[in-house]
Amino acid sequence: MPVAVDSLPLSALNHFLYCSRRAYLIHAERVFVDNEHTLLGNLAHEAVDTPGYEHRAGWELLRALPLFSDKLGLSGKADLVEIRRADFPASKILNFKSQIHDLPPVVEARPVEYKKGPARRWFNDHAQLCAQALCLEEMFGLQIPSGLIFHVASALRTEVVFDDALRALTLTALSNLRSQISNPKAPPAQLKPQCDGCSLRGVCLPEASALRRARLFEPRDYT
Ligand code: SF4
DSSP: OOOOOSSEEHHHHHHHHHOHHHHHHHHTSOOOOOOHHHHHHHHHHGGGSSOEEEEETTEEEEEEEEEEETTTTEEEEEEEEEEEESOOOHHHHHTHHHHGGGOOOEEEEEEEEEESSSOOSSSHHHHHHHHHHHHHHHHHTOOOOEEEEEETTTTEEEEEEOOHHHHHHHHHHHHHHHHHHTSSSOOOOOOOGGGGGOTTHHHHOHHHHHHHHTTTTSOOOOO
16 A cells, blocks of 8 residues: 655654665555564664653753654654754753753754664664764755764664765665655565564565465476
């Protein structure tokens, strides 16, 4: 079943770069199954899923910040966005609630995405972070050169630079995702390394399509 593509969720881009069939099953057919990876991922996000605000080392930390881009037709939520304002005197920090309509403009911002494990090989996390940056650039009217992936298991942060190559990859993936998700037919299952960690393996059955391609069900004793 195709879906309206006016506004795509940011997570769909991550799913698409991991596996286009996975993106289709989740976002067009609304199929979702948890496995150990998705459940651990949920745990990793618990700390940042509640909207919040604090100051640390000169940065304002905005947790669970809603994101959108009218230009790209994207929406979602950032785990954490770190921002700096043009000028932010300590008196305003102490009195944040009363000053909320009187804040100086944001001059620097960087998205931070929480991930449960080490960096993955499919560029999906990098592209998702880049798409968050594209939303923030539109929202704040800023250029955002880089963001961070926080690996919960090691408590280390990896910097991701939003260079031309990553921006181009992200925009191309978005365009391909949009056309694929409005397609009435799901992409075929294909057994590949990503299937090992995929929570949809039990419903997708990539082994079955591999068998079909191998034509194992055809008689071989014609004379
Ligand atoms: S099991 Fe493999 S082919 Fe199927 S959705 Fe997951 S990654 Fe894609």
